Amino acid sequence: MMEPDGYAWWALQAVSSIKFWRGALAIMAFIMLWELASRAGLSRIPTPSAVAVTFNELMRDPSYWFSWYLSTQRVFTGFIAAMLLGIPLGLGMAVSRTFYGTVFPVFEVLRPIPPLAWVPASIIFWPTQELSIAFVTFLGAFYAVVINVIGGAQAIDMRYYQAARSMGSSSWDIFRRIILPGTLPSIIVGATVGIGIAWAVVVAAEMISGGGSAGSMGGAKGGGLGFFIWNSYVGGSYTQIVVGMISIGIAGYISSALLRKLGELVTPWLREQ
């Protein structure tokens, strides 16, 4: 925490508050414009005030929260699997020429296939719909993680290896004390990008696959945020569509912010230089 420190502290406060108010003002202006545009009949998108009313109702509806829960669970299942597989794979490709030569071509052929193109195959391949959706989410995050890990590890300066070797490091020391910390910033970038893609993918996967089988709480509003949007569309509830969209924006923002915070914690040397 920042200690109050005379002039510098007040200056900082002023700057941060100007930034804060500028941001708040921009959001308010955006909502105003939206309200005016909708009222003037420029678009058929419901007005923000109508959306706010629906949002307020949904906040008290457990099935809406169950959608949050389902989507979050799918995103994190896929994302964590992507990290667990992607980081070692990327590091392996970065440290071994042979491994790189063997795996990278396969990786590069699969990578351009959009995760959503995997949805039908995934539904056939995996025993449950939950797994199918998580798998597609996994793919979305996986490529971002791997590419960033490879890039990060390859960008480590030669001199660090030379210095470490000179001082008598074993290969394991070099891996653990040079390659791993040297790649960490890129791992965090890959993770932040990856979780964003995972949110984008999970929504579409839920729309296509029909929200999955976990419907005891579900009904029209359960089944995941993507399914929730789709269902609102089918049911003609336009305000709910917008609520669903905003929910996803918030979910993605919170996920990225959490990862960034975590990243700052594990890379203290990158703080304020």
Place this chain on the structure above:
Amino acid sequence: MSPQPAPGYDRSITTPVEPASLMTETSRKGEIRIEDVVKVYGSEAAGIRAVDKCTFDVPAGKITVVVGPSGCGKTTLLNAIAGFHSITSGTIYLDDELLCGTARPRADPGPDRIVVFQNGALFPWKTIIENVAFGPIVQGRMTRKQALDKARTMLAEAGLRNLESNYPGEISSGMRRRVEIARALMNDPKVLLLDEPYRALDSLTKSVMHEALLETFDKNQVTIFFITHDLEEAIFLGHRVVIMTTRPCRPKKVLTIDIPHPRDYSVLTAKRFREYLDETVEAVHEEALKAFAAGERER
């Protein structure tokens, strides 16, 4: 600008022979003998000859400064000693032990020869004290605690105590060089290999660095192999200055600088110092011109 040498000035000091009087006994050795070293990048016939038939000695417990134009091949030589690169032929010995030769073109890197790099190579993800403690820990020579204690002492001696828990990115580049030398000395090396360590620093910081390095040397008497293209720096620091020809690199002139250690910055204005400069500036300038002309042709 070149004044006449003072009457009675002994010109023999510029002869490429080591006077026996300079070879005092030191506790740690670190004599490097470079004999007929050739380094060709690419194929033997068509490749670039970076170093050619290069022979000279780096006496133990002394500072030997190698001066040459940028890109002349002096770093190639340093990399061969450190074990980062192979040589094409010739031999390099450290205290009569073969480092590399025709049969074994590349030396093993080891803690007896530590490099301090041009742009520095402190690990950015480790704090200053962790950087300094690195060597003994990975060598298994000390426990982590012992190494950190030793590093703390080392940093305190170098006047860097308050930087212990900073990261390298948070301190000035001059400070980083000093930390890096402390990190090198933690390994108890026979030789310090310094590759233009102060190149990127402004001249005021440089002068502070030079005095700090000399102070470190006076304390440790470690053999120093120092590469630079700055002639004044070379004469100020070195017991011995080896002026290199431009690519391919080989000694053009070897000087013994007979100015007693410990030296401080008043040396720079001493008559003796200016005389050494006058002796050598011609030779260095000649090579610089050649290097410049060659560079123009390559483009």
